[in-house]
Amino acid sequence: xxxxxxxxxxxxxxxxxxxxxxxxxxxxxxxVRGIDFSVEPGEAVxxxxxxxxxxxxxxxxxxxxxxxxxxxxxxxxxxPVPQRKALARKIGVVFGQRSQxxxxxPLQDSYPILGAMHRMPEADWKPRFRELAEQMDLEEFxxxxxxxxxxxxxxxxxVAAALLHRPELVILDEPTIGLDMISKxxxxxxxxxxxxxxxxxxLLTTHDMSDIQRLCQRVLVVDDxxxxxxxxxxxxxDVAGAVRTMVVDLAAPVHSADLFALPDGxxxxxxxxxxxxxxxxxxPRRLSAAAVLAAISSTAEVADLSLHEPDIExxxxxxxxxARR
Amino acid sequence: MASSxxxxxxxxxxxxxxxxxxxxxxxLVSARLRSQLAYRGSFLSDVAGQVLLGLTEFVExxxxxxxxxxxxxxxxxxxxxxxxxxxxAFALGDLLLGETDSMSETIRSGKLEVLLVRPLPVLLQLAxxxxxxxxxxxxxxxLAALAAxxxxxxxxxxxxxxxLALITPLxxxxxxxxxxxxxxxxxxxxxxxxQFANAFTYGGRYVASMPGAALFFPxxxxxxxVIPATLVAYAPSLVILGLDGPAxxxxxxxxxxxxxxxxxxxxxxxxxxAAIKKYTGAxx
Numbered sequence: 001x002x003x004x005x006x007x008x009x010x011x012x013x014x015x016x017x018x019x020x021x022x023x024x025x026x027x028x029x030x031x032v033r034g035i036d037f038s039v040e041p042g043e044a045v046x047x048x049x050x051x052x053x054x055x056x057x058x059x060x061x062x063x064x065x066x067x068x069x070x071x072x073x074x075x076x077x078x079x080p081v082p083q084r085k086a087l088a089r090k091i092g093v094v095f096g097q098r099s100q101x102x103x104x105x106p107l108q109d110s111y112p113i114l115g116a117m118h119r120m121p122e123a124d125w126k127p128r129f130r131e132l133a134e135q136m137d138l139e140e141f142x143x144x145x146x147x148x149x150x151x152x153x154x155x156x157x158x159v160a161a162a163l164l165h166r167p168e169l170v171i172l173d174e175p176t177i178g179l180d181m182i183s184k185x186x187x188x189x190x191x192x193x194x195x196x197x198x199x200x201x202x203l204l205t206t207h208d209m210s211d212i213q214r215l216c217q218r219v220l221v222v223d224d225x226x227x228x229x230x231x232x233x234x235x236x237x238d239v240a241g242a243v244r245t246m247v248v249d250l251a252a253p254v255h256s257a258d259l260f261a262l263p264d265g266x267x268x269x270x271x272x273x274x275x276x277x278x279x280x281x282x283x284p285r286r287l288s289a290a291a292v293l294a295a296i297s298s299t300a301e302v303a304d305l306s307l308h309e310p311d312i313e314x315x316x317x318x319x320x321x322x323a324r325r
Numbered sequence: 326m327a328s329s330x331x332x333x334x335x336x337x338x339x340x341x342x343x344x345x346x347x348x349x350x351x352x353l354v355s356a357r358l359r360s361q362l363a364y365r366g367s368f369l370s371d372v373a374g375q376v377l378l379g380l381t382e383f384v385e386x387x388x389x390x391x392x393x394x395x396x397x398x399x400x401x402x403x404x405x406x407x408x409x410x411x412x413x414a415f416a417l418g419d420l421l422l423g424e425t426d427s428m429s430e431t432i433r434s435g436k437l438e439v440l441l442v443r444p445l446p447v448l449l450q451l452a453x454x455x456x457x458x459x460x461x462x463x464x465x466x467x468l469a470a471l472a473a474x475x476x477x478x479x480x481x482x483x484x485x486x487x488x489l490a491l492i493t494p495l496x497x498x499x500x501x502x503x504x505x506x507x508x509x510x511x512x513x514x515x516x517x518x519x520q521f522a523n524a525f526t527y528g529g530r531y532v533a534s535m536p537g538a539a540l541f542f543p544x545x546x547x548x549x550x551v552i553p554a555t556l557v558a559y560a561p562s563l564v565i566l567g568l569d570g571p572a573x574x575x576x577x578x579x580x581x582x583x584x585x586x587x588x589x590x591x592x593x594x595x596x597x598x599a600a601i602k603k604y605t606g607a608x609x
Contacts, residue, residue, distance in 0.1 A: 011606075065441050067606040081605050088444040100439045104360035113356055116349045117445055122340035145363065 001077070002038035003169050003201050004062060009035050009071035010225075011057050031057040033225040034071065041168065044195055044202040046216035046233075048209075048316060054225040055205045059173055062203075063093055076168055089118055092162030096174035099154065100161055101146045107157050108142040111164060118165035125164060132160040136190055152183030159187060163194065170194075172204040176211050188214045213309065221316055228319055242315050243281045245269065245308040246292050250276055251301040260299050266292050349445075353453035375462030379412060382534065383470060397536025402477035403566055404536055409471030410558035411534035414497025416464035421452055422502045423460060425509025426526060429516050437604065447601060451509075478566060486565050492583055497533070497557035499586035503593040504529050504552075510593065513600035525552065533557040538571035545573025553585040 011032040019025035032054040039045050049055050060066035061073055064080035064087050073080060076090040101110040115125030133139055136156045141149055149157065155175065162170060170191075176184045192215055194200050206212060212219060212233060219236055221229040229236055236242075253275030254260075257268040260278075265286035269279040282292050289307055296302060342348075361368055386408055390401045399407070431437050431451075440450045471494075480486065508522030515521060532540070532548045537555040540548065548554040555574050563570045564579030 060438070063438075063442050065438050065605060069606075084441065085444045085446075088442055091442070093442045095435065095439065098435045098439050100443075102356055102360060104363040105356060109356060109359070113352050116344045116352050117443055119344045119444075121342055121344060126340070 002074075003041045003043075003076055004037075004039040004203065005072075005074040006035060006037050006058075006062075007072045009058070009061065009068050009073055011054075011061060011066065011069045030225050032061070032068075032222075035222070035225070035227050037220060037227060037230055039201060039203065041201050042195065042199045043218060044192075044216045045204075046212035046219045047203060047205045047222065048207075048212065048219060049222035049228075050316075053222045055222060056173065058222070059171060059203075059205065063091065063171060064088070089165060090168050092165070092167035092170040094155075094158050094162045094170070094172045094175050096155070096172070096177045099146065099158065101154070101157055103147050104145055106143045107138065107146055107149065107153075110146070110157070110161060114161055114164050120165060128164060128166065129160070132163060135193070136160055137186065152179050152186075155179060155183065156187065156190075159190070163200075166198065167200065169201045169203065172202070172206075174206055175204060176206060176208050184208070184211070191215060221319060223319070236315055236319070238285065242284070244284050244289070245279055245281045246289060246296075247277060247279045247306045247308065248293075248296055248302050249273075249304040250278065251303045254278070254300050260296060262295050263287060263291060266295070350453070353450075357453055372462035375460060376466045379463050379466035379470070382412075383408065383466075386535070397539035398568070398571075399536045399538075399566075400478075402474060402479075403562065403568075405470060405474035406478050406566065407536055407558045407562045408534045409467060409474040410493055410497060410562060411530065412467030413464065413471050413494040414557050415501050415530045415533065416460060416467045417494065417498035418501025418505055420460045420464060421498070422505040422509070424454075425451060425505050426512075426519060426522050428509040428512040429519055432513065432516065432604070441605075448506075448597060480565055481567065489561055489564055489579065493558065493561040496582035496586040499590055500553055500557050500582070501526070501529070503586065503589040506590075506593040506597055510596045510600035513603050529554040529557075533559070535559075537574045540571075540573075542571075542573050545571060549574050549578060553581070553589060556582045556585050 009032060010030070013029045013031060015027050015029055016024040017027045035054075035058070047055055047058070057066065061068050062075050062080060064075075064078075064084035067081045075087060078087040078090070080087055100114075101107065102113065111125065111129045112122075115122070115129070118125075120128075133142065136159065138153075138156060138160060141153050144153075146154060146157065159172075159175065162172075172191075175191075176187060179187070188211065191202060195202055195215075202215065204211065204215065217232060219229065219231065219233050220227060221236070255271070255275045257271065257278070260268060260280075262268060262280065266280055266282040269281050271278055278296070280292055280296065282289075293302065293305065386396075386404060387401070390396045390399075390404050396404050431440075437447070440447045443450065475490075504526050508518075508526050511522050512518045529548075529552055532552075532554040537545055537549070537559040540555075545555065549556060549560070556578060560570065560574055560576070560578040561582055562568075562579075563574075563576040568576065570576045570578065
């Protein structure tokens with residue numbers, strides 16, 4: 001049985017817009033229009049889309065904060081709004097921008113309260129808390145008031161708070177926003193391990209595409225309230241016609257791009273560092289990275305290289321463009 | 326879990342003990358208290374400020390009574406009784422649900438969503454997250470005023486009056502809680518409704534702490550039978566002091582405090598539920 005099951009889900013809002021000097025007219029905004037998807041237990045799904053595409057509206061409907069205008073939504077077997085409190089025990093929610101911790105208290109003081117809210121006896125929440133604190137390296141700042149924590153520290157605390165009651169489903173709204181690389185990586189590693197070890201289902205919205213690359217096997221792209229793409233990340237690249245980029249540093253400078261005999265499907269993009277660094281983009285469906293490297297190596301000795309995956313934000317933008325056309 | 330239930334005992338330290346409502350409530354309230362004490366200086370100045378505020382209200386009342394010798398047919402000590410009862414009731418209501426009047430902020434900042442995804446009623450979370458200890462300053466002053474009034478006003482006590490004197494502050498607190506709740510609920514519809522809502526809560530307190538006979542007749546009716554502000558302190562004081570009330574607030578209304586509190590609380594709880602439903606778009 002899917003853990004999230006959404007059928008023909010729609011949500012519209014009435015907003016007032018100015019019509020003339022004093023009059024205002026009612027206008028209906030379709031935030032989500034007839035989306036369908038389901039998520040199986042243990043999946044990790046990235047939910048992406050531009051601002052205002054309908055991501056938060058969907059999340060609100062999944063967590064029981066907002067009633068759908070039409071359609072059906074089932075999460076962990078519950079109808080979210082009428083069964084909000086029962087659902088709250090099964091899911092963990094992390095809002096990247098809002099804290100659920102007790103702001104003025106040491107970080108460690110939030111967990112007994114959250115444990116009690118979920119009716120977990122001490123023998124139940126405490127070992128889980130120790131485990132989370134260890135995996136997320138919370139120990140060093142457990143006695144620091146939440147308001148004094150760095151953003152990265154606080155986010156780790158927030159995620160631990162959302163996971164304390166061992167939820168079956170964790171919904172993360174922009175969990176890595178504003179974090180530095182190390183904090184992001186720690187958080188991703190932890191979430192990935194949590195999913196692998198406990199079968200926790202993850203649904204996350206993000207603007208950081210490496211979150212998706214690292215965590216999610218599946219991506220849902222929403223655009224203008226409708227699902228524009230549902231499938232694996234690699235498929236998204238296929239659909240949108242992604243190119244990979246190889247950046248090579250040569251042992252000796254080469255000043256002209258024409259000197260390379262690049263195969264069809266590869267394009268020389270530019271020269272940097274006085275002829276040392278060259279970047280070449282290629283279509284991964286037609287060429288392998290090895291073929292491109294071989295072509296370059298036949299002209300000049302390669303000292304170092306790096307391979308850049310398609311920028312998903314760019315892909316998504318391309319996808320939108322196609323859907324609109 | 327059968328095993329954890331079997332070990333259940335009165336000892337609060339048993340790690341397997343199930344979490345009762347009482348345990349949860351204690352945790353929530355103590356977290357709130359500790360949060361307030363985190364800023365010690367600010368806390369102390371808040372308490373002092375609240376005492377000063379109460380004192381100002383008292384001086385205002387004193388200034389009136391001192392100059393007219395009788396305020397709405399009451400002597401100074403009798404006025405003080407009304408003031409004391411109203412202040413205790415308001416301080417208790419404010420202590421419990423006072424921060425619902427900043428509901429629009431809770432909604433706008435998105436904090437309400439955090440409360441909604443927890444397995445607890447939003448109202449309980451609000452009451453405990455906003456348990457403002459600094460408001461204790463107001464309560465202390467109110468209790469002092471009430472004690473002084475009981476000492477100086479000549480009351481011929483009988484068991485019935487004692488009972489009424491005990492019920493009154495609690496019923497009054499419930500009336501103010503209901504008013505605060507209504508003020509909070511209102512802000513789901515009028516997002517900038519804080520000032521409008523204050524008219525009922527703080528306005529209600531103002532009316533409650535003065536002799537109702539001093540009010541214009543239609544206002545007496547309004548604040549007795551629509552917004553039961555005079556039932557908080559003035560009407561019961563009439564019974565306790567053995568006085569006749571004005572036309573709009575007969576002395577028998579002194580016994581209406583508790584029923585009014587129950588009715589108003591019920592109504593406001595319904596309004597609150599409608600407000601939450603409105604927020605989630607589930608009608609209302």
